[in-house]
Amino acid sequence: MSSIYIGVDVGASRTKAAVLDGEKNLLGYAVRKSGVDFSATAEVCLAESLDMARRGKADIAYTVSTGYGRSNVAYSRETKTEIGCHAKGCYFYFPKAITVIDIGGQDNKIICLDAAGRRTSFKMNRKCAAGTGAFLEEMSSRLDIAIEDMDTLAKQSTSMVRLGSFCTVFSATEVLENIRNGKKVADIVKGVFFSVIQRILEMDSISQDVVMTGGVVANNPYIVTMTEEQIGRKILVAEYPQLTGAIGAALYAIEASSRTELTG
């Protein structure tokens, strides 16, 4: 059996594992809630992704971990930041000068890559949760709807509600005000999505082709459509947007493994 390479992205909200072969084919993957035991979740994700790939631990040549819990992955040989891994993963699918927008559970990133895939700059959101998955979770709880239902609801909107505030708590107050005023939930949800997009577009000026990644995009593809309307351009999305960081980590694992072989 040929060697396999593992990338594990232990995010604030979800842990993702990806299994690649030496030809960079995605053989298996897993996504789990990160929970409170990052190490155990990373183990479960590894086992599930290996099952899917029909491979065993003995086949693993190298593992790279990333994300907030990157240091909690016992079987990882190296860590990389999620900024590096999302950039790597996105460039793999779209090898040209791109701007990556990653909407994660806890933070957002805008990463600019040149035509050779080198990072030229990056920005993370400030301390505030505005525009992140955490913001959407708070709003779904406030509206008493399941987070997975938000995308369908937003598409049904006929008259979007505009939320003016930057702050998550103030936005929640605005949502309450709109509920009190009899606004439709679908219109409020679309307004919540719009707020996420505004917070992201405020982070940096966007001049290149855009690739969107992350769990929020994977679960709410309508956000991509709405962002396209805002920037007036088509946005690129990889087949598994939630896995881009894990795939990027696995690509780093392939590079690290060949480097290790070269240096003996």
Added chain:
Amino acid sequence: MAERLKTTKDISKFMADYYYELDEASKSGKRKIAWCTSVGPAEILRSLGFLTYFPETHAAMLGTSRMAANLISSANAIGYSPDICSYLTADIGSCLQGLTPLTKAFPGIEGVPRADVLVYNTNQCRDVQDWFSWHAKRLNAPLLGLETHRNIAKVSAAHVSSIAAQMENMVEPLEHIAGRKLDLDELKNRVALTRQCSDLWEKCLQTAAATPSPLTFFDATTIMGPAVAGRGTRAAIDVYRLLLEELNERIEKGEGAIEGEERHRLYWDGMPVWGRLSMHSKLFAGLGASVIASTYCSSWIFNAMDPARPFESMAKAYTELFIVRSDDYKEKYIREKLEFFKCDGIIYHDSKTCPNNSNCRYGMPQRLQLETGIPALIINGDLNDLRLISDEQTKTNVEAFIEQLEEAKA
């Protein structure tokens, strides 16, 4: 970690002597004490026989000791917003709670010294005026101040003469409090001592241009006490002579300030995060990055000081400061520093409660990166209020920035 500078011990002794002298004067009442802002007219005060106490240095100690966060809330509760200077709020909170790091650092000292007069210069910010005003009322002590110019592109004769006039007008009330007349020769002597101290401090900071750098920004923040609190004294000059000697020895031996290879040389703009000095120092060093120079530590370099023209030269020196200059000047200044110190990256600390020392809020990082090609990273934090800091975000940002620099090098 690399070995600590041996002179750190001498600097610690300098600071201990400084605080014990103030404490003795405070308790005995034998000498008058003036509270002064960090770039206030210390030379005039010293030449009138005042011992000078700098609340900003005390506030920085509240930061390094990580006492600040628990104290700031007391100041917030009496109406001093969490959005204003966290030196001010930490120091006022320290007073309200009766807690000071001086008691632990210097056994026998029970509190900050009393004040016979408080003197500020708004060249740091307007907050120093509110800060000193609060203490002046509490201590029932006179308050004097210099109102500086801001957004200065080129320091003009008009700028200098207006500040010099304010300084001269301050003399009479200070003489009254001091109970003696100003001796112009003594003032000239103090200006000369400040100039010598400043020249030596500048030379110490410039040693960081060597590769590898013998000094980091984090080291410099812990040894800059004499440049702030001791300017105008012989003792500060003596201690910086020793420091310069040691730094030059390091250069001769090829010893760097960080352990291992100095793969990246970074510039720091903005305030330090006082409660995270050690953490940040280890974070950067662990990634092979030496943060070698800063705008902040260079703020106590006063090249214009000239004993032949004491008032005029003090006015010029205190008006040439980076902090009161225009953005065009600041950009040119940083560009020259990046070149002089051979930096391949720049960190901007966006300090939430210190807008005057946060130079990344009006597009400067973007403009400078475009002009120099040197990548920039903005860290969100604060000088003293640890409630405004996310260590995890800082760590990820710094690691990702070093990854970016590595990619550029590859």
